[in-house]
Amino acid sequence: MGTHSSNPRKWALFPVLVALCLAIQLTPRPPNVEFTSFLTFTVGVIFGVFYGGVFGCITMFVNGFLSPYGFAGLIMPFQMVGMALAGVFGGVYKRLMPERVDSARFCSETAIVGAVIALIYDLVTNVGVGLCFVLSGTDFALAMLIAIAYGVFFSIVHILSNATVFGILTLPSMKTLHDLVGSEKIG
C-alpha cells in the first residue's frame, strides 16, 4: 500500500486529471450533464479529502473564466465551494468504505453519492444565484426561493445524470486508476 507522498505516479496523475476535467468541462454539452463532479469525487477517493477539495476548487475557478456559458462572476465562489464538497465527499467515502464491498452495492452507493453531490452543488450555487437577486434588490427569502425553485428542472437533470455517471463509471474508473497508480484496491 503506497502513501500519497511516496507514489510519484499518483501525483503525476493529479495534473493529468485536472487537465482532463477542464477539457471535458469546457466541451459543449447539455446543461447540467457533467463529469467534473465525478472526476473530483474520484480524485477525493484517490488523494483524500484535502486534495479532492483543492481539485474541485481549481477546476471550477478555471471553468468560471473559460466556460462556454460565459464568465461565472459572482456565482464562481459558490461553484468552487460546491465542487470542493464533491472532492471532500470522495475522501470521506473512501474512509468510510468497508474492506470488501460487492460491485452492485458499490455502484448503487456511488449512484446515491452522485445524486447527493449534485443536489448539494446545486443548492450551493443556487444560493449564489439568490444572492445576485438580493443584490438587485429582491427580498432575501424570496430571492432564495426563486433561485432554488426556478433551478429545479436543471437540478433534476443534474441529479439524474450524476447518479447515472457515478453509478456506471466509478467502479471501472477506480479499477483502471488502481491498475495505473498501483494504490490499494478499490471496489
Added chain:
Amino acid sequence: MVEKRTLVFLTLAMLVWAVSISSLAGYFYLQNATHIQQIGENQRSLNKTASNYDESMSKYNTLLSEYSMLYYSYSPDANFTLLMEPFGRLMNSLKSNYSSLLMNQEDLNETYYTLEENYQLIYQEGNVTEKDFGRLLDEYYDLFNLLAIRELGIVVSETVTLTVNISVYYGNETVEWYNETVVPAGSSLFQLTKEIAIVDPKYDQWAKPGHIFIEAINDKEGYSSDHIDEGYSDGYSWMWYYWDSDQQKWVSGPVGCDAWMLKDGGIYKWSFEYWRFDWPWS
C-alpha cells in the same frame, strides 16, 4: 435486519428525493403565485377599462341627447338665429367634455376651432339660414362622433396595443419599413405616421372624412403645377395605401389619414407618387 450503512444510503436517497420534490413544489407554488398576480393585474386593468368605458358612454349619451334636442328643433320653419345660442352651448359642452382629447390631438383640435370659427362667423352675420345651420350641425356631429371614437380607442388602449407595419416609399426606389411598430389601440394612420417620421401636415376643412393631407414626409415635399394651355395639373404627392389581405393587394386610402383607424397586424404604405388631373372645363 438492515445494516446501518444501507440505512444511511437509503436516507441520503430519500433526502435527495425530498429536496427535489420540495423544490418542484416551490417552483409550482411560485408559478401559481405569479399567475394569480398577473390575473389580478389583468382584472384590475379590465375593471378600469370597463369603468372608463362606462364614463365615456355616459358622456356620449349626454352629448347625444343635447344634440338630439337641438336637432329636433331644426325644421324649415324654425328661427335659426335663435338656435345659434343653444348650438354655442352644445359646442361648449363638447369642448369641456373632451378637453384633454382636444388638447392632445391636433387634427381634432383644428377641426374644433374651425367649427367654432365658422359658428362665430355665421352668428355674427346675424341672419342664419337653414343651410348654414344645417352645415354647422353636420360638422358638429362628425366631430362629435370622431371624438367619441378616439376616446373609446384611448379607453381600449389601456389594455390593448396594436402592432402594425408601415413603409414609406420615397419614389426613387427607396423604401423604408417600420415593422412591428407598437401603437395604442384607437390610433389613426396620421398618428402612426407622426410616430415614425417627420411630417408636414396640412389641414383642409372641406375634406372629409379626415381633414389632414400630408405635404411632406422626412423633408420630401410634394409639389404641383398647372398647365393652363394643355388644360391639366400634375405633380407629386404623398398617397397612402393599406394592404388588403383578402384580395392580396394594396388599396388606395379612401379617407384622410387622420380618419383611418389602424387595426392590429395592419400593413400601411406612404408612397410619393406622380398624379395628373385633367380639367373637365378645358
